[in-house]
Amino acid sequence: MKLKSATKLPSILSVVEASPLTDLTEVELTGCYISDLLSDVLANAQPGVLWVTIHIHRNVLSVASMKDIAAVLFTCGRKPEAAIVAEAVEKGIMLLSTPFSTYEAAGKLWKAGLR
Amino acid sequence: MSLAVPVEKKKTVAQGERHAGSVRRLKGVRARLNGTARRPAIAPERILKTGNSEEPMTPAAPAAAGEKAPNLGDKRQVSFAQVLVFELRVRDAMTSPPITATAADSLRSIQHLMKAHRISGVPILADDVLVGIVSIEDIINALDGGHINDPVEPWMSRKIVTLRDHFSLVRAVAEFDRHGYGRFPVLDTNNRLVGIITRGDITVCLMHHLERRAEEAMAKEAVLVATRAADEKAHRTVINTDVKSGDFESAGKLSQRMREVLRSRGIAPDVLRRAAIIAYEAETNIIIHSLGGRITTSIDAHKVRIKAVDSGPGIENIDLAMQEGWSTAGPLARELGFGAGMGLPNIKRCADEFAIQSELGSGTRLQATVFLRKAGVTL
Numbered sequence: 016m017k018l019k020s021a022t023k024l025p026s027i028l029s030v031v032e033a034s035p036l037t038d039l040t041e042v043e044l045t046g047c048y049i050s051d052l053l054s055d056v057l058a059n060a061q062p063g064v065l066w067v068t069i070h071i072h073r074n075v076l077s078v079a080s081m082k083d084i085a086a087v088l089f090t091c092g093r094k095p096e097a098a099i100v101a102e103a104v105e106k107g108i109m110l111l112s113t114p115f116s117t118y119e120a121a122g123k124l125w126k127a128g129l130r
Numbered sequence: 131m132s133l134a135v136p137v138e139k140k141k142t143v144a145q146g147e148r149h150a151g152s153v154r155r156l157k158g159v160r161a162r163l164n165g166t167a168r169r170p171a172i173a174p175e176r177i178l179k180t181g182n183s184e185e186p187m188t189p190a191a192p193a194a195a196g197e198k199a200p201n202l203g204d205k206r207q208v209s210f211a212q213v214l215v216f217e218l219r220v221r222d223a224m225t226s227p228p229i230t231a232t233a234a235d236s237l238r239s240i241q242h243l244m245k246a247h248r249i250s251g252v253p254i255l256a257d258d259v260l261v262g263i264v265s266i267e268d269i270i271n272a273l274d275g276g277h278i279n280d281p282v283e284p285w286m287s288r289k290i291v292t293l294r295d296h297f298s299l300v301r302a303v304a305e306f307d308r309h310g311y312g313r314f315p316v317l318d319t320n321n322r323l324v325g326i327i328t329r330g331d332i333t334v335c336l337m338h339h340l341e342r343r344a345e346e347a348m349a350k351e352a353v354l355v356a357t358r359a360a361d362e363k364a365h366r367t368v369i370n371t372d373v374k375s376g377d378f379e380s381a382g383k384l385s386q387r388m389r390e391v392l393r394s395r396g397i398a399p400d401v402l403r404r405a406a407i408i409a410y411e412a413e414t415n416i417i418i419h420s421l422g423g424r425i426t427t428s429i430d431a432h433k434v435r436i437k438a439v440d441s442g443p444g445i446e447n448i449d450l451a452m453q454e455g456w457s458t459a460g461p462l463a464r465e466l467g468f469g470a471g472m473g474l475p476n477i478k479r480c481a482d483e484f485a486i487q488s489e490l491g492s493g494t495r496l497q498a499t500v501f502l503r504k505a506g507v508t509l
Contacts (some may be wrong), residue, residue, distance in 0.1 A: 025185070049507025051467050052467055052469075052470035052472065053466075053467040053468055054411065054413075054468070054470040054471075054473050054476055055470050055472055057407045057410065057411065057472075057476055058407075058475075058479065059186045062399070063176055068467070070466070070467045071242075072466050072467065073379065073382075073469075074378065074381050074382065074414075074466060074467060075467070076382075077381060077385070077386070077410060078382075078410070079392065080382075080386070081382075081385065081389070081403065081410060083399070083403070083406060084405065085264035130239045
C-alpha cells in the first residue's frame with residue numbers, strides 16, 4: 016500500500032529529498048513530531064516518531080534517546096558535526112538532513128501519509 | 131664561689147632528651163614541609179624582656195608568624211602527620227600543670243623533685259610569675275661545685291626562652307631546633323605559666339592524634355562498608371553528580387547513567403522514561419538557571435528519588451515557574467532549544483511525588499520520586 020510504505024523510514028528520504036547522516040535501518044515510524052523546544056519534545060513526543068527540528072546540538076540526541084525517538088530530521092540543510100553523528104550511531108538514533116524548511120518538510124511528510 | 135653568677139645556659143641536649151629518633155623524624159617532616167632544610171628562625175620570646183608582647187598568631191593566620199602552610203595546590207602528597215603539626219597547638223602537647231618550685235627552695239629539693247617526677251627541668255615561680263628555670267645540668271653543676279644545698283635563686287637560669295600555648299607544633303619543633311633546649315616553659319596570653327613541653331611531649335601528642343585519626347578513619351570505613359552492604363541488600367544505587375552552571379555539553383549525562391541502571395533492572399519503559407525526563411529537566415535547570423548544583427539519584431527496588439540542590443540564586447516566584455511557558459532562560463539557552471518554560475511542569479507531571487523549595491539568594495531544592503514497575507507488569 017502506498018501510504019503504508021511512506022511511513023517507513025528509508026522511503027521517507029525521497030519525500031523530503033533528505034540525505035542520511037547515519038546508516039538507516041527499515042523502521043516503521045509511529046508518527047511525526049515537530050518542535051524546537053526540547054522540553055516540549057520531552058513532554059509530548061511519542062516513542063518511535065520522526066522528530067523534525069532545526070537544532071543540531073547534541074542535546075537533541077539526549078532528548079531523542081530519552082523518548083526513544085526513531086529518527087531525527089534536521090531541516091534547512093543543517094547537519095550536526097561528526098562527533099554528534101557518531102554519538103547518534105552509538106545511541107541507535109538515525110539522523111537525516113533535508114534542504115527544505117520545517118514548514119515545507121512538514122507539508123510533504125503529511126502529504127505522503129506520515130500522520 | 132659564693133658570688134652568684136647565673137649559669138649561662140648552653141645549647142645542649144643534655145637535659146634528659148629521650149626521643150632523639152622521633153625528633154629526627156619530626157625534623158624531617160618540618161624540612162619537607164618548608165621545602166628547605168632551614169629557614170630564618172623565629173625570634174624567641176624572652177620573658178624577662180618581652181612582658182606583654184603578643185605575636186599576632188592565630189590558627190586562621192599562620193602566615194603572620196612566618197609559618198608556611200602546606201601548599202595543597204601542588205602535586206605533593208601531604209601526610210596526616212604533616213597536617214597535624216600545623217593543626218595541633220603547643221597546648222595540646224604540653225604537660226600541664228607543670229611541676230614548679232620557688233627561688234627559695236634548695237637545689238637539693240629540686241633534685242628530689244626531678245627524681246620523684248622523672249623530669250629534667252623545673253620552672254621557678256615568684257608570685258606566679260616565671261622568673262627562672264633549673265635544668266638537670268644545673269643540678270649536675272651544683273653537685274660538682276658543692277653548692278647543691280644552696281637556694282635556687284643565684285643558680286637558676288634567668289634567660290628563659292618560652293613558647294606560647296597557641297603556637298603550632300611545627301613552630302615548637304623549630305624552636306627546639308634553634309635553641310637546642312630540652313624543654314620550654316609554656317605561657318598563655320596573660321604570661322601565666324601553664325605548662326612545660328619537651329620534644330617527647332610533641333612526639334607522644336602526634337602519635338596519639340595519628341592513632342585517633344586512624345581509628346576515626348577505620349570507623350568511617352566500617353560505616354561505609356555497612357552502608358554499601360545495606361544498599362546492596364535493598365538494591366539501592368546512588369548516583370551523585372555535580373552539575374556546572376552553563377555546561378550544556380554535559381546535559382543528559384546523569385539521566386543517561388540512571389537510565390542504564392533502570393534498564394538493567396528491567397524497569398518498564400514508560401516508568402523509565404518519566405524518571406529520565408525528571409533527571410534531564412533537573413539537570414538542565416541547574417545548567418541554565420543556577421550557579422551550579424548537585425543531583426543525587428537514589429534507586430532502590432521500589433522507587434527512584436531524584437534530589438536536585440543548587441546554590442542559587444533561587445526562584446523568585448515558584449508559582450510562576452511552575453506555570454507552563456514561563457521562562458527566565460537566557461538567549462544562549464533558548465538558542466539551544468531550552469527555555470520553553472516547561473521544565474518544572476514536566477518534572478511535576480512525570481513524578482509520582484514532587485516537592486520544590488526555593489529561596490532567593492540561597493538556592494533551590496527539588497525532590498521528585500517515581501515508583502518503579504517492571505516491564506510486563508501492569509498495575
